[in-house]
Amino acid sequence: QVQLVESGGGLVQAGDSLRLSCTASGLLFNSVTMGWFRQAPGKEREFVAAISWSGSSPNYKDSMKGRFTVSRDNVKNTVYLQMNSLKPEDTAVYYCAASRVGPGNSLSSYPYWGQGTQVTVSS
Numbered sequence: 001q002v003q004l005v006e007s008g009g010g011l012v013q014a015g016d017s018l019r020l021s022c023t024a025s026g027l028l029f030n031s032v033t034m035g036w037f038r039q040a041p042g043k044e045r046e047f048v049a050a051i052s053w054s055g056s057s058p059n060y061k062d063s064m065k066g067r068f069t070v071s072r073d074n075v076k077n078t079v080y081l082q083m084n085s086l087k088p089e090d091t092a093v094y095y096c097a098a099s100r101v102g103p104g105n106s107l108s109s110y111p112y113w114g115q116g117t118q119v120t121v122s123s
Helices: none
Strands: 003-007 010-013 018-025 033-039 046-051 068-073 078-083 092-099 117-122
Touching: 003 092, 018 033, 018 092, 018 117, 033 068, 033 078, 046 068, 046 078, 078 092
Parallel strands: 010 117
Antiparallel strands: 003 018, 018 078, 033 046, 033 092, 068 078, 092 117
């Protein structure tokens, strides 16, 4: 049974940083792409970033480039999302997901999902 468990969310002020973690079990972690998505209240879930099994091909939504960094530790079965210079519009539930295809941005490519972690950025 595949399990993805996110952690690291919280309430921060604009300009602060957070690092989200997602630990996976029940799958061969070093063979899957890991992605981060987010969903704000009343909005659709959107792609944030993804990283290939080797960590060599990170992919970001354009608006996240330069502020967010995705990385992974295949020994710890964990993927990270470092978020800097946070803005109120970054407020959302952040989800990690696993895929057996390349680091794409399509939700439908990710069959495995975590429960999400709330990030709230106050102005």
